[in-house]
Amino acid sequence: MPELPEVETVVRLVRPRVVGRTVTGVEVTWPRTLGGLTRPAFGRAVVGARIASAWRRAKYMVFDLERGGATAGWLVGHLRMTGRLVVQRADEEPDEWRKVSLALDDGRVLRFTDVRKFGRFTFTTDLARTLGPLGPEPLSEDFTAEWLAAALKARRRMLKPLLLDQSFLAGLGNIYVDESLFRAGLHPLASSNRLRRPQVERLHAEIRAVIAGAIEREGSSFDTFYRTPEGQPGSYQDEFCVYARDGLPCRTCGTTIRRLVVGQRGTHVCPRCQGRGPRRRAGKAPAAGARRPGR
DNA sequence: AGCTACTCCTGGTAGC
DNA sequence: TGCTACCAGGAGTAGC
Numbered sequence: 001m002p003e004l005p006e007v008e009t010v011v012r013l014v015r016p017r018v019v020g021r022t023v024t025g026v027e028v029t030w031p032r033t034l035g036g037l038t039r040p041a042f043g044r045a046v047v048g049a050r051i052a053s054a055w056r057r058a059k060y061m062v063f064d065l066e067r068g069g070a071t072a073g074w075l076v077g078h079l080r081m082t083g084r085l086v087v088q089r090a091d092e093e094p095d096e097w098r099k100v101s102l103a104l105d106d107g108r109v110l111r112f113t114d115v116r117k118f119g120r121f122t123f124t125t126d127l128a129r130t131l132g133p134l135g136p137e138p139l140s141e142d143f144t145a146e147w148l149a150a151a152l153k154a155r156r157r158m159l160k161p162l163l164l165d166q167s168f169l170a171g172l173g174n175i176y177v178d179e180s181l182f183r184a185g186l187h188p189l190a191s192s193n194r195l196r197r198p199q200v201e202r203l204h205a206e207i208r209a210v211i212a213g214a215i216e217r218e219g220s221s222f223d224t225f226y227r228t229p230e231g232q233p234g235s236y237q238d239e240f241c242v243y244a245r246d247g248l249p250c251r252t253c254g255t256t257i258r259r260l261v262v263g264q265r266g267t268h269v270c271p272r273c274q275g276r277g278p279r280r281r282a283g284k285a286p287a288a289g290a291r292r293p294g295r
Numbered sequence: 296a297g298c299t300a301c302t303c304c305t306g307g308t309a310g311c
Numbered sequence: 312t313g314c315t316a317c318c319a320g321g322a323g324t325a326g327c
Contacts, residue, residue, distance in 0.1 A: 001319090001320065001321070002321095003321095032303090059321080078321085078322090079321095080303095080320085080321055080322080081304085081319080081320055081321070082304090082305085082306090114304095115304085115305065115306070116303085116304045116305055116306085116319095116320090117303075117304055117305080118303065118304065118320085118321070118322085119321095132322095132323095155296085155297090156296080156297075157296090157297065157298090158297090158298090161297085161298085164321085164322095166321085166322080173320090173321070174319095174320070174321085263298080263299080264299080264300075264301095264320080265319095265320070265321095266318095266319075266320080
C-alpha cells in the first residue's frame, strides 16, 4: 500500500512534469474519486489554473493552484490502496482504471488511476479541512524522541493502532509500522504509556531509519500495484524483516515470523525479538498460524 | 478515551 | 480448467 515513502516518490517524480503547467481540460470517469465534488464544479475549479508547486503531507499529494499569480485552491490526491498518479502523452493509451485526468498545456495528461476506487483526487479551497488533523512528519524536526515520549505517555493505546493513527504521527501505514516495531524490538500490542525511555528512543530512531531507507529505495512493491510514475517498482520490499514474512524465519534469530490481527490489520511479529506481548484477556487468542489465519 | 465492526472495492488466489 | 468464496486494507464513521 502506498505509505509515506511511496507517496514521496510519486511526488518527486511527478513534480518536474507538472509544475508550471496550466490545466486545459478534465475528464472524470468515476465521480466518487472527487470525494463529493461534482464533475462540473471540479472542472470549473481546475481548468485554466496553473500548477505552482507539488508537495506531500502525510500520505497526501498536494498541488498548489494559481490564477493570475494568486492562490486559487489546491488539488489533493490520496492513493489509498491501489491508486497511481502518472503523467502521459495525450496520445498514449489510457489506463482502463483511470478515474480523473487533467490535460496539460504541454500536450501531456496527468492521470489518477485506481483499480479499487478507494483513492481520492479532488479540489479544495480549504486545505486544512481536507487534510484533517495530522501528526508530525517522521522526518521533520518536530518529531523528536522527547515529543514521542510525551505523546506516548499521554495516551493509553496499543502501539500498532496508535502508530497507524495519522493524527498521532503522519505517513506510516501497515508495512512501515510493522517494520519499525520489529526493529525497535517492541510488540504491537504493547501499551503506549508503558514504554521505558530507551525503548522510546529506539522506536523513534527506527521509525526514522525505516522511512528514510524506504524513500531511498523508492518505496516497496511486493504486489502488482505500487509502481513509481515511471513504471518502476520500488525495492524496499527486499529489506522487509517481518511484513509479509509470516512462516519464514526471523532474519535476526531464526524464530518463525507470525501473523496476528490487530485492529483488523494483518500484523507481523517475531515472537522472540518482540516478546509475546502483554497478557490479553483469555478466550480470544489471536489467529497466528504459519499459513492461514482464518476467520 | 479507546476499542471493535462496518463500509468502500476488485484482483488474486485458495480450495474444491 | 473453471468455479466460488474469501482476503487485502486506509480512513471515515458508528456504537459500545
